[in-house]
Amino acid sequence: MAKRDYYETLGLARGADAADIKKAYRQKAKELHPDRNADNPRAEEQFKEANEAYEVLKDAEKKAAYDRYGHAAFEGGMGGGGGPRGPQGQGDFASAFSDVFDDLFGDFMGGQRGGGGGRARATRGSDLRFNLRVKLEDAYTGQQKTITVPTAVQCGNCKGTGADDGSEAVTCPTCSGMGKVRAQQGFFTVERTCPTCNGAGQTVKNPCHVCHGAGRVEKEKSLSVNIPAGVETGTRIRLAGEGEAGMRGGPAGDLYIFIEVEDHKLFERESTNLFCRVPVSIASAALGGEIEVPTIDGGRSRVKIPEGSQSGRQMRLRGKGMPALRGGGAGDMFIELAVETPVNLTSRQKEILREFDTLSKENNPQGSSFFKSVKGFWDSMKG
DSSP states (O other): OOOOOHHHHTTOOTTOOHHHHHHHHHHHHHHHOGGGOTTOTTHHHHHHHHHHHHHHHTSHHHHHHHHHHGGGGGSTTOSSSOOOOSGGGOOOHHHHHHHHHHHHHTTTTTOOOOOSSOOOOOBOOOOEEEEEEEOHHHHHHOEEEEEEEEEEEEOTTTTTSOBSTTOOEEEOTTTTTSSEEEEEETTEEEEEEOTTTTTSSEEESSBOTTTTTSSEEEEEEEEEEEEOTTOOTTOEEEETTOSOOOBTTOOOOOEEEEEEEOOOSSOEEETTEEEEEEEEEHHHHHHOEEEEEEOTTSOEEEEEEOTTOOTTOEEEETTOSOBOTTSSOBOOEEEEEEEEOOOSOOHHHHHHHHHHHHHTGGGOHHHHHHHHHHHHHHHHHHO
C-alpha cells in the first residue's frame, strides 16, 4: 500500500511554513491520541503517521528533500539526511511531541520559552498578601495608613542583573540557555527547570557582592495605603507593582491588602447597617421616655421610648449606619432595647415590687396570654 502524502496526513497544502506545520501537528496530536480514541482501532496507526509526517516536515533539510523527491527521498540513500527514525517508521515521537509540549504547556509551567539564544529570562515577581486590621470607626471615615511590608526589591548595586562591576551573564552550560533540561523516561520526555541557572538560561561569572547573583535583596518597604470609607472584612485592595521584584529585570508582582474590620464594643455591623443594644430600666420601658445613644461618627442621638416597650424592640435611626463602599448613601442604625431586671434590691424596694406585681397582673398582656394558653394545653391533655 502506497504511503500517504505527509502534507495530506497533517491536513496541509504543499508549501506550508514551519508555523503552519507545527500548528497542524498539534491539532492532529490532540485529535488522534490513542488515550482519547479507545473506540477507534485506527487511531494509533494514524497517530504514528502524523508523528512520522511531522518528524520530516519540521526539519528544513528533510522537508526540502521531500518536496522535491517525495517519499523516494528517504529510500535507498537519496539525499535527504535519512528517513524517519524509530521502529516501523513511527519516527522519533519523543522529539516530535516535546516540540509541541512546549507550546501546549510552556506558559502554564511558568517559563518563557527560549530559542537557545542564551537570553536571560525576565521573570515576573511574586504577588504578596498583607492582612490589615482596622477599627470600625476608621472603616466608617476612611483612612490613609502607612504599612511596612517585608519584600524582595531590585538590587541597587547591580540594577537587577545579578552581575558585579557591569560584567555580563553567560549562557548556562547545562541547559544551553533554554532554562530547562529534558530527560527521557521511556516513551515520554520529562522537562524540568534547569538546576544550574534555576530557569534563567544564564549564569553569572562575577556575582554581585550585595545580592550574590540573585538580582534582588530582602528589604522592608513602607507604603501609604488609602483605606476607603465603607470597607468590610474581606475587602481586597490591590497595589500594582508593589509585590516582589522580578528576576533579571522582570516586572514586579502586585501587593494585595486584605482588610479585617475589628469588632466594636458598642456596635454590631451587618453590611451597611449598625445595631446597638441599649439597656433600659423596667420603669423606663413601662412609662416611656427618652434615652441618649452614641453614633458611629462620635455624635449622640436622642431616641424616644414608647410606653410599654418590651425587650428586643427596635427603633431605627435612618442614615446613621456605615457608608456604602462604592457610593449610594449610608445604611441605618438600629437601637434594640434590653429591658433590665434590677438586682441587689433593698427590703423597701422588694415590698414595692410585690405590691406593684399584685396590682399589675392584668397589665401584662403577654403573660396573661401565655398562661391562658398553658391552661388550655393542660386541660386538653387531661381530656
